[in-house]
Amino acid sequence: MEDNSPEKNIPTNFIRQIIDEDLASGKFSCIKTRFPPEPNGYLHIGHAKSICLNFGIAADYKGTCNLRFDDTNPSKEDTEYVDSIKEDVKWLGFSWDGDVRYSSDYFDRLYGYAVELINQGLAYVDELSADEIREYRGTLTAPGRNSPYRDRTPEENLRLFEKMRDGGFEEGKACLRAKIDMSSSFICMRDPVIYRVKFQKHHQTGDKWCIYPMYDFTHCISDAIEGITHSICTLEFQDNRRLYDWVLEHISLNSPARPHQYEFSRLNLEYCLTSKRKLKLLVDEGYVDGWDDPRMATISGMRRRGFTPASLREFCRRIGVTKQENVVEMSALENCVRDDLNNTAPRAMAVLHPLRMIIDNYPEDKEEVLRAPNHPLNSQMGERDLPFTREIYIDEADFRETANKQYKRLVLGKNVRLRYGYVVRADSCEKDENGRVTCVHCTYFPETLGADMPDGQKVKGVIHWVSAKHAVKATVNLYECLFNVPNPGAAEDFLSTINRNSLTVIDSAMLESSLKGAKPGVTYQFEREGYFCPDSRHSSEDHPVFNLTVTLRDSFGKAEAGK
């Protein structure tokens, strides 16, 4: 039984099941989620999964989703990142509720809650060094020891915490710790540091603070302040959930309903990196052309590559949300892009490796204008002109002097159809001193425009072409995966797994004339080749530069390669 109703397209996953139960039980009446990136890098495909999850849930349950920058570590953050993140979320097609939020909006209140903890005897200023704190923390199998500063009075702690705030301690000389349990089996509960000294200008709060709250203290409180009902994060925070709950249990903030944290597994995509730290290294060390290099699995890179928001959303829908570790195959993503672009991309002809073809029986000064649909299955996308002349370009791969029956393109003495045009027969070819074919001479059959050969013979092969006189010379960037191995993130030295052939620049491709004014933002299908889009940085009307988005599926090439 097939059911294509929209309801069936809404994903089901364990988080949505929890929400269904919470709604049914009356625990919550309205769902609020949040997408909480730290502005310390550009968003990548893994973030797209989280964005689709959080904003998707809000949309489907008629709730809301906040965009909140988790900006508690000013030394790693920058407004360049907040700007790019906002742009990426919007581009993906989502809108956050109200204004953009920042954890730093809550620094005053956070400070107040820290004081509350101190007053309850649940936090203390520790003057152990970072190294000493690590020693005292114990190991995975051995319990930790109490800091000698653990039993200071609330009054003393308050005074010391104010001193921290007022710049009275150098960095590393004091920190505020929650007093929990140094022998807990959850390492994160062994008196976690919740405030540290950092004489660092903050991109939002400037020089107002020299102490900054830690993630574990900040995130849960920020969620509660914003009335988040379901705080969704990735698996590595599962232990931290105990601290998340502990903090909210011990402060006076009573939101309508206490938020709960749920964890899902992060996305791993074959041949890609989904680590901001490593992506930043590629950018900083010049291995790529910026965060938006089309080979990067960043949202901005994929945008520049020609991926569509719809294809990324569909990808996130298809991969699902679970707690299982996973590595998704590249083909899953590629298929989503092809599915979308196949329906929406205007078609065009572009010859990537030009080979001259002269149609000897076509008058030298004659020029015809052929018409071609912009989409084979969607006439609403209109048509375009295709100038046809005696001299055209075809692709080198589409001509062979001799070939077996499998080869359906142009062979000496055989016929082939010029896409949207005539049938031609190859009569002879010219070669250079290296034996490389430089020109093919053909005869065309005037009666075959939109018709079979006069004798009724069907021509199997169809090849693309452009009029030499009207062709627009262009640069085309071809891409392969940036890495040679399926899981570069797991490599001991990921830089050594970089694919040196990840970029191939074709500097004299020939485009059909209608592509002359092509603007970034539209992805075209170059027929028989793949999807390509104008490069947003380098393409111009004088010098078009196109990036390969993804090739067409190619069963012939695959079969040939398999031989």
Place this chain on the structure above:
RNA sequence: UGGGGUAUAGCCAAGUGGUAAGGCAGCGGGUUUUGAUCCCGCCAUUCCCAAGUUCGAACCUUGGUACCCCAGCCA
């Protein structure tokens, strides 16, 4: 016996005691002026392993095994 998690096809992933969805990949066939698209068909007698409970188990119980995460004043 530190603790927290996860095991269903090559890769994702439904499934929640009633007899293994779906997608991607792959394989076969049809249509086609894109070797594309589209269409049709095939692709887990078995759910990490082993015992047990039950008329009936991927789902429950017990015992194993494998893998991931945690010892930042990062998030």
